[in-house]
Amino acid sequence: MxxxxxxxxxxxxxxxxxxxxxxxxxxxxxxxxxxxxxxxxxxxxxxxxxxxxxxxxxxxxxxxxxxxxxxxxxxxxxxxxxxxxxxxxxxxxxxxxxxxxxxxxxxxxxxxxxxxxxxxxxxxxxxxxxxxxxxxxxxxxxxxxxxxxxxxxxxxxxxxxxxxxxxxxxxxxxxxxxxxxxxxxxxxxxxxxxxxYRKGVPQHEGDPQLKPWVSMGEALLDRGPFTVISNYGTGGDPKNRGRRTSDEPAFTVTGKIDRLRLVDPDGRELPRLTPSEAGWLQGFPADWPWSGGDIPQQIxxxxxxxxxxxxxxxxxx
Missing domain, CATH: 3.40.50.150 (Vaccinia Virus protein VP39)
Known part of the structure; x- marks a missing residue:
């Protein structure tokens, strides 16, 4: 072994x-x-x-x-x-x-x-x-x-x-x-x-010998369609807030992932990511037993x- x-x-x-x-x-x-x-x-x-x-x-x-x-x-x-x-x-x-x-x-x-x-x-x-x-x-x-x-x-x-x-x-x-x-x-x-991943390039385009990249929606099937609004890397400027839909991969997962806003297609606020969902975006199993404190930073x-x-x-x- x-x-x-x-x-x-x-x-x-x-x-x-x-x-x-x-x-x-x-x-x-x-x-x-x-x-x-x-x-x-x-x-x-x-x-x-x-x-x-x-x-x-x-x-x-x-x-x-x-x-x-x-x-x-x-x-x-x-x-x-x-x-x-x-x-x-x-x-x-x-x-x-x-x-x-x-x-x-x-x-x-x-x-x-x-x-x-x-x-x-x-x-x-x-x-x-x-x-x-x-x-x-x-x-x-x-x-x-x-x-x-x-x-x-x-x-x-x-x-x-x-x-x-x-x-x-x-x-x-x-x-x-x-x-x-x-x-x-x-x-x-x-x-x-x-x-x-290339912004604006569909999953099915690219090297046919490689699999398509995985979207947030494919990882979080129970969520339905949504848009993530990120303040990461914006310097706090609302005009610079990045947006990605559930048809795209997530932004880089950081210790501030619990600050991400999620909205539905009509702009209504949705519950924020759970530790299980955030961990899933890092490739962990959905049942990974996140414990202790400061779980977003751990993830x-x-x-x-x-x-x-x-x-x-x-x-x-």
Whole structure:
């Protein structure tokens, strides 16, 4: 049985994706709310800071996955991580040379967490990971590219890039920077299974070898037709509020998904998305047992299960 260790495991997206591909494992998660969801879902969980552990604590794990916190990198955040990309890339190179990197060199301690997967991968341990999967917001791609160079020097084949979640059957448009590394065989990013969403381009148009992207209406069959009105990325300006109908994929699911307004075709207000529905838009089963507090943030931070499965399949098969 293939076993994994999932760093920054959140409410279980990478775990669920791994299980779909026959990869079992443990997750390390610091947030008590996400831990509550994980335990309700029956996922093996250690409630701890990943910095307090290392590979020696999980000697049977041959797969390493991680989705470090994105708050300092995302466009919606303050941007301190984006401002320190050059310093982060330099830190990766220092780690590759065997030097210690002091997290205090960064203005926000959360920024340095993006380096933790590399610390685990480079740890002086008798068994290297056979496969590594990392995912983050697109702004973090330069860090993954720097990590790829270091991992190649350690004998890994590595692929990096930006993937679109709707191309893997997720009913939302979400872009993620990813890294796939493997010790045996050539690393490749997973091939899309679905077409890319283009505004105004019908589902049935595009590459005939790919499935149509999945709409919100197809995912939320009990809802009937509706329009989502989003304040995300508008700066609060009502004129900039985005709209998508249920015949389209959702906007990127964030921790503010509970603020989305839904209206029917006549403009009447509808009930807002339930946790189950919001999780479904992230590719989780409708009965995923969301628990603890701040559930919208848990959902927004999660790696969509179909994307996780595609990445782990590319790294291990």
């Amino acid at each position: 293939t076993e994994a260790i999932h760093l920054f495991a959140g409410p279980g997206g990478l775990d669920a994706g791994g299980l779909a591909e026959g990869v079992h494992g443990q997750g390390i998660e610091k947030d008590a709310n996400a831990v509550a969801t994980r335990r309700a879902a029956g996922l093996s969980t250690i409630h701890a800071d990943v910095r307090q552990h290392g590979p020696r604590d999980f000697p049977r794990a041959t797969v390493l996955t991680a989705g470090p916190p994105c708050q300092t990198f995302t466009i919606a955040g303050a941007g301190s991580g984006r401002a320190e990309l050059d310093r982060l890339v330099s830190a990766v190179k220092l780690m590759g040379a065997g030097d210690h990197v002091d997290p205090a060199m960064f203005s926000d301690e959360r920024t340095a967490l993006v380096l933790e997967p590399l610390r685990w991968a480079l740890a002086d341990f008798e068994c290297s990971y056979n496969a590594i999967v990392l995912e983050q917001v697109p702004q973090a791609l330069p860090i993954w590219e720097a990590c790829a160079e270091v991992l190649r020097s350690e004998g890994y084949s590595v692929a990096t890039g930006i993937l679109r979640t709707e191309q893997y059957g997720v009913p939302q448009t979400r872009r993620r920077a990813v890294l796939v590394a493997r010790l045996v065989g050539e690393a490749r990013l997973p091939k899309p299974t679905h077409r890319a 927004g931070n999660a790696c969509p299960k179909p994307l996780a499965a595609a990445l782990i399949r590319a790294a291990t098969q």
